[in-house]
Amino acid sequence: MNRMLDRVVLVTGAGRGMGRSHCVRLAEEGASIIAVDLASSSDDLATTADEIAWVGGACITAHADVRDLEALRSAVSTGIERFGRLDAVVANAGIYPAAGRSWELDDDDWQRALDVNLTGAWHTVKATVPQMVSGGAVVIIGSTNAIKGTAGTSHYCASKHGVVGLAQTLANELGAQGIRVNAVHPGSVGTPMILNDTVFAKLRPDLASPGAEDAAVALASRNLLGVPWVDPVDVSNAVLFLLSDEARYVTGINVAVDAGLLAKVS
Template sequence: MNRMQDRVVVVTGAAGGMGRAHCRRLAEEGADIIAVDLPDADLAGTAREVESAGRRCVTGVADVTEQQALDAAVTAGVDRLGRLDAVVANAGVYADLALSWELPDTAWQRALDINLTGVWHTVRAGIPHLGAGGSIVVVGSTNGVRGGLSAAHYSASKHAVVGLARTVANELGAQRIRVNTVHPGSVATSMILNDTVYAALRPDLPNPTQEDAARVLAARNILPVPWVDPVDVSNAVLFLASDESRYVTGIELVVDAGLTQKV
């Protein structure tokens, strides 16, 4: 239970879903957390979960599309906790699903602003505070290693962060700072478990349910499950943030129940 003992990790998109799961799992292994999210997000709930694991949590309000606010939130957290050992660029958006030629410009731009530029901002905010042994983990998607229907904006942004991570891995390697990406398939969070996604998965039904969608998703995977749990992704993040992966950099770690390898 001490794989991250007394380390400090910043997590964006930390107020719910996978972000909160990352914070909780890292805290269980001894990390203190700088939890960053939007002004109306439930950061207090994340802080309570971190503190229930016996660790400290500093919350910071920032939109990842705004570099100055993000820099301030990360710096304030480092000032409070005294160091920074890992960055988890988790904030992302999966919305406004449509065929490529029907996708509004606003939806395309929003996906790139948050999923790509937001990751770039997060990396830039964290690098000045990292030293040798530091780790940057970018949360991507299986849509970042393969295409996805009605998600051109999302898939393009998630492919792009792979290139960003590989480049930064090369740039920071001499400083012994590692950079890797984690690529979840479907995860049991509100990003997937919602009526819009159900409708996209089952356009043949007037009011598809979660069970209807689950059948489609399970059929896509090698393992007979429709989705993974947030903790499964968090365990991958934990591995890449910890010293257990001290010689692992520039990789894409896929957590998808076999989605990308299904014949």
């Protein structure tokens, strides 16, 4: 299939997890990828590039922290120099700092969440939109925590709620230029951000050493569809749709890929 044939897409946080999945899925559909991540993720970025090559795609990797606007601009310039244009952007980079009650959160954890998740998305758009062609598209990755609050995660929730406002404002600002902007909000996704001992312990405080199967019971109970988490490719498929011509008149919306987490009436 060639839904992204001859398109060039920049993806942040491309070294692992959902970011890598977005890169590979878009490459499968014909896109050339500018894969951006931290310098410390060099090995991960190399793996992403290898997986893109495996599906027949073209890729260039670049190191940039989304908190560093000039580094992002340099990555964009490098990508455009290689591929000649920029059609679409996936602002995917994000972190989930240590949890805690709002008044007990560490100041640095609060600021890092805002700097990476919200300011990082703004920087990504600021570095890319002036270089994009008419008819382009932007997807910002939020979270179900962008729509509802969850105890113990006010720093993460606040940063992701901000992403919704940013995306909807951008949709209004860029519509006249033919550039669409949407947000995708994953629930629990089967990546290391969820599948780790710290999260398992939080989900199952009744157990001494909970594992993935124990956490799955708690997570599945939250979702209408009864699965504990979605796979990264499920989120990538939503991103693909929103970037493709199939969504040519879709802008300013929030798409939840969450197995019914947000829709469930508790």
